[in-house]
Amino acid sequence: MGILYTSFTLFSVVASPVVTRIGPKRALIVGTSGYVLFILANLVPTWYTMVPASLYLGFTASIIWVGQGTYLTSAALSHARENNFPEGPTLGSFNGEFWGMFASTQVIGNLISLALLRNGKDGGSVTGKNLLFAVFLGCMIVGIVLMCLLSKRDEKRDNTPTHSSFGVMLKYIIAPLKDQRMLLTIPLIAYSGLQQAFVWAVFTKSIVTPVLGISGVGGAMAIYGAADVVCSLVAGRLTSGLRSAAFIVSVGAILQAIVLFWLLLFYSPMDGLLGAAIPLFIGALWGVGDGVLNTQLSALLGLLFEDVKEAAFAQLKVWQSGAIAVIFFLSPSITLEAMLILMAASLVISFGSFLLLTLVVEKSSPVIA
Numbered sequence: 001m002g003i004l005y006t007s008f009t010l011f012s013v014v015a016s017p018v019v020t021r022i023g024p025k026r027a028l029i030v031g032t033s034g035y036v037l038f039i040l041a042n043l044v045p046t047w048y049t050m051v052p053a054s055l056y057l058g059f060t061a062s063i064i065w066v067g068q069g070t071y072l073t074s075a076a077l078s079h080a081r082e083n084n085f086p087e088g089p090t091l092g093s094f095n096g097e098f099w100g101m102f103a104s105t106q107v108i109g110n111l112i113s114l115a116l117l118r119n120g121k122d123g124g125s126v127t128g129k130n131l132l133f134a135v136f137l138g139c140m141i142v143g144i145v146l147m148c149l150l151s152k153r154d155e156k157r158d159n160t161p162t163h164s165s166f167g168v169m170l171k172y173i174i175a176p177l178k179d180q181r182m183l184l185t186i187p188l189i190a191y192s193g194l195q196q197a198f199v200w201a202v203f204t205k206s207i208v209t210p211v212l213g214i215s216g217v218g219g220a221m222a223i224y225g226a227a228d229v230v231c232s233l234v235a236g237r238l239t240s241g242l243r244s245a246a247f248i249v250s251v252g253a254i255l256q257a258i259v260l261f262w263l264l265l266f267y268s269p270m271d272g273l274l275g276a277a278i279p280l281f282i283g284a285l286w287g288v289g290d291g292v293l294n295t296q297l298s299a300l301l302g303l304l305f306e307d308v309k310e311a312a313f314a315q316l317k318v319w320q321s322g323a324i325a326v327i328f329f330l331s332p333s334i335t336l337e338a339m340l341i342l343m344a345a346s347l348v349i350s351f352g353s354f355l356l357l358t359l360v361v362e363k364s365s366p367v368i369a
Helices: 002-012 015-022 024-043 047-082 087-116 129-148 166-178 180-212 214-238 242-265 272-304 306-330 336-364
Strands: none
Touching: 002 047, 002 306, 015 024, 015 047, 015 306, 024 047, 024 129, 047 087, 047 272, 047 306, 087 129, 087 214, 087 242, 087 272, 166 180, 166 306, 180 214, 180 242, 180 272, 180 306, 180 336, 214 242, 214 272, 242 272, 242 336, 272 306, 306 336
């Protein structure tokens, strides 16, 4: 996973000009090829199949996610203008519905895993993996067909760079980093990646498994996903501009801060029903925070960087996937306490930067706020 997300980070740097050149719909379709190859590689999991598949998936994932952000923002803004709806709430609703559906895969995928991997036990062999990957491959094929049915969105603008030279492409990639608003958004973007990877690499291993065992991980992640779904839908509906986003992000940040300090200062594994319920409750709270960050970051980038959507969403994936890679590489070599301190410090820095962003935008663009 570390190799995958390092590749994702590096290729996200050049994803925006690629998406601009081929268009967001084609980017979505081309991007699926990496996921198909990665699933096939898992059927024969060796170093020689997984490493190349991970590297290629890093490239295609950068394309598909920049294309997703660009396509969804374009569709939301077009819908708002055609129907005379305010742009902020429309962006919030579109992103809330998308991330709600995306988070629902946490529930559905983990329930499928629970059903097919019936013989998985602590320290024992797991059967049914090939059937599970076959189901995932079938889902991918259905998704590809649906993507082909999407309407094409071409937004060629007079000021859109053609990327005829490396210098022009490089300037287009670096340009967002000269914007103060992007610099103030990056810490929150990075934290969103850290908190996602924390669930996958640390929470399941150090919090869930010692209490519920390996067989309980799927159920815990299903609860995490369910909370993520509900929060994404609600947060999307409540978004009307930067001020509402600031309030919603504050709620999510406070909940995740409570979890981090609770784990750091008070938590210890317990037996019995209460001991089993605590990891599930923690997963639900963390899912609320993840739903908040996904919906609000996507809506925020769509509002603040409408004219450079591809570059803005490329920056989102560069910093987000880079942070995820950091957690995957660090988690085997540092203690849980050190990881919790790192997460808490990152949350404080990112939330402070986001509050400063709201002040800067309100001062310069009160309409967006």
